[in-house]
Amino acid sequence: MILLKPLKWSPDGCRIETIDAGEHEELPARAIEIAGQIGILGETKSDGEGDVPPAPNPDDDPPPPSESDPDSESGSVVDEKPQKNAKK
Numbered sequence: 284m285i286l287l288k289p290l291k292w293s294p295d296g297c298r299i300e301t302i303d304a305g306e307h308e309e310l311p312a313r314a315i316e317i318a319g320q321i322g323i324l325g326e327t328k329s330d331g332e333g334d335v336p337p338a339p340n341p342d343d344d345p346p347p348p349s350e351s352d353p354d355s356e357s358g359s360v361v362d363e364k365p366q367k368n369a370k371k
Contacts (some may be wrong), residue, residue: 284310285325290318 290302292314302314312319318324 284308284315284318285317286310287323288323290314290323321366 284307
C-alpha cells in the first residue's frame with residue numbers, strides 16, 4: 284500500500300494515530316478505507332501481490348463538510364432580510 288500523504292485516523296474513536304506517507308506492507312483495513320475515501324491511497328507496485336480496494340467514486344456519497352472548511356455551507360450565514368430601499 285502507498286499513502287500519498289500522511290493519514291491521521293482513530294482506530295478506536297479516542298486516540299489519533301498518524302500513518303506516515305509512503306509505502307507500507309500492511310495497513311489496517313479501516314485506514315485503507317479512509318485513505319481511499321479521501322483520495323490519498325496510491326497504487327501498489329505491481330509484484331502480483333496486494334489487493335487494493337478501488338477508491339469510491341467521489342460523486343457517490345461525498346463526506347460531510349468539516350467545520351474548519353471555509354467553503355463549507357454549514358458555517359455560512361446568509362442575510363435574507365429585505366432591504367429597506369428596495370423597490371416594490
